[in-house]
Amino acid sequence: xxxxxxxxxxxxxxxxxxxxxxxxxxxxxxxxxxxxxxxxxxxxxxxxxxxxxxxxxxxxxxxxxxxxxxxxxxxxxxxxxxxxxxxxxxxxxxxxxxxxxxxxxxxxxxxxxxxxxxxxxxxxxxxxxxxxxxxxxxxxxxxxxxxxxxxxxxxxxxxxxxxxxxxxxxxxxxxxxxxxxxxxxxxxxxxxxxxxxxxxxxxxxxxxxxxxxxxxxxxxxxxxxxxxxxxxxxxxxxxxxxxxxxxxxxxxxxxxxxxxxxxxxxxxxxxxxxxxxxxxxxxxxxxxxxxxxxxxxxxxxxxxxxxxxxxxxxxxxxxxxxxxxxxxxxxxxxxxxxxxxxxxxxxxxxxxxxxxxxxxxxxxxxxxxxxxxxxxxxxxxxxxxxxxxxxxxxxxxxxxxxxxxxxxxxxxxxx
Numbered sequence: 001x002x003x004x005x006x007x008x009x010x011x012x013x014x015x016x017x018x019x020x021x022x023x024x025x026x027x028x029x030x031x032x033x034x035x036x037x038x039x040x041x042x043x044x045x046x047x048x049x050x051x052x053x054x055x056x057x058x059x060x061x062x063x064x065x066x067x068x069x070x071x072x073x074x075x076x077x078x079x080x081x082x083x084x085x086x087x088x089x090x091x092x093x094x095x096x097x098x099x100x101x102x103x104x105x106x107x108x109x110x111x112x113x114x115x116x117x118x119x120x121x122x123x124x125x126x127x128x129x130x131x132x133x134x135x136x137x138x139x140x141x142x143x144x145x146x147x148x149x150x151x152x153x154x155x156x157x158x159x160x161x162x163x164x165x166x167x168x169x170x171x172x173x174x175x176x177x178x179x180x181x182x183x184x185x186x187x188x189x190x191x192x193x194x195x196x197x198x199x200x201x202x203x204x205x206x207x208x209x210x211x212x213x214x215x216x217x218x219x220x221x222x223x224x225x226x227x228x229x230x231x232x233x234x235x236x237x238x239x240x241x242x243x244x245x246x247x248x249x250x251x252x253x254x255x256x257x258x259x260x261x262x263x264x265x266x267x268x269x270x271x272x273x274x275x276x277x278x279x280x281x282x283x284x285x286x287x288x289x290x291x292x293x294x295x296x297x298x299x300x301x302x303x304x305x306x307x308x309x310x311x312x313x314x315x316x317x318x319x320x321x322x323x324x325x326x327x328x329x330x331x332x333x334x335x336x337x338x339x340x341x342x343x344x345x346x347x348x349x350x351x352x353x354x355x356x357x358x359x360x361x362x363x364x365x366x367x368x369x370x371x372x373x374x375x376x377x378x379x380x381x382x383x384x385x386x387x388x389x390x391x392x393x394x395x396x397x398x399x400x401x402x403x404x405x406x407x408x409x410x411x412x413x414x415x
Contacts, residue, residue: 039101042080050190058094087122092129099135102187135187149183165231172222176201206231208273239271266301309336323379327357
């Protein structure tokens with residue numbers, strides 16, 4: 001799913017393959033030259049500009065974009081607008097990027113649909129782009145067989161199967177505004193008004209702010225009770241899944257300040273936005289995660305090999321690992337190594353482990369004895385360096401460092 005959503009599109013119009021005696025040129029379809037993220041970010045930049053700028057126009061937007069989102073045609077914040085503008089001119093793209101993207105995102109191939117609608121609009125004589133900002137008018141042009149908003153499925157209430165937190169919000173919005181208004185707001189978000197926010201029709205169920213003290217949480221009236229709890233709980237669970245996978249080697253910002261909590265080090269709770277203000281023992285996150293995973297946060301962190309190890313255990317783990325897995329071990333034990341040696345030393349060690357793993361991969365590919373020996377030599381060099389670091393840290397500061405320290409102390413006393 002993440003590859004589908006965030007995967008980059010091709011930045012070239014033609015793929016060139018060089019073969020002995022010939023060159024093959026394969027045209028890349030237009031729909032492969034624009035990506036899902038281009039559609040999402042393009043609308044986000046444009047519609048937020050419209051919402052926050054009084055009496056803005058396309059010239060103002062282009063100047064704003066060049067100042068805050070500079071880049072070339074490959075830039076994700078510029079790609080979809082430039083693509084549509086090349087088909088129907090910048091003035092029309094300024095009005096139609098959001099509704100065209102909205103219609104495209106209702107399909108299972110949004111990139112191809114965006115390109116199709118753009119090409120269709122480019123063939124329109126006397127294009128009345130201001131009238132087509134009404135999503136139903138644009139839909140009549142784009143779909144000869146008719147089009148119906150997916151929001152009609154919420155007219156009779158929340159569907160039986162769907163999104164655990166979004167569906168109740170959508171049901172409330174449709175019930176408050178009706179399908180037509182809710183659909184138009186989805187197609188042109190910049191049309192939202194203060195009155196709509198005050199009615200909570202499009203208000204988020206929960207808004208959390210961090211600060212110097214404890215987090216501040218605001219819950220919309222329609223979300224009080226089970227919905228607010230579900231938003232907080234499921235957001236936290238998604239954060240735990242991210243932490244165990246894509247965010248495992250980073251230091252995420254934590255809303256919670258209870259560093260004495262046994263689960264604080266794993267940071268699996270980094271997206272739990274309602275930590276208790278007084279005592280970590282009353283926090284509901286560990287109980288909630290245990291209910292889903294049948295494990296406590298620190299045990300789950302340990303189960304994937306990322307628990308904090310002592311220096312002796314860390315060295316033993318490296319001595320047991322082979323050249324193929326040494327890079328993975330270094331990345332899993334980032335927190336332990338940084339705590340022992342510091343960030344700079346970790347980065348130096350990590351790239352050597354990566355080079356070792358790359359040598360091992362090459363040996364597997366070539367099956368050559370020389371490549372196998374080189375990979376083993378790289379691995380043994382890393383292990384020897386780690387053993388040397390143990391000796392250095394056990395001995396304390398080197399003599400030269402001690403001399404510098406004494407010298408600086410004497411200078412300070414003289415001053």
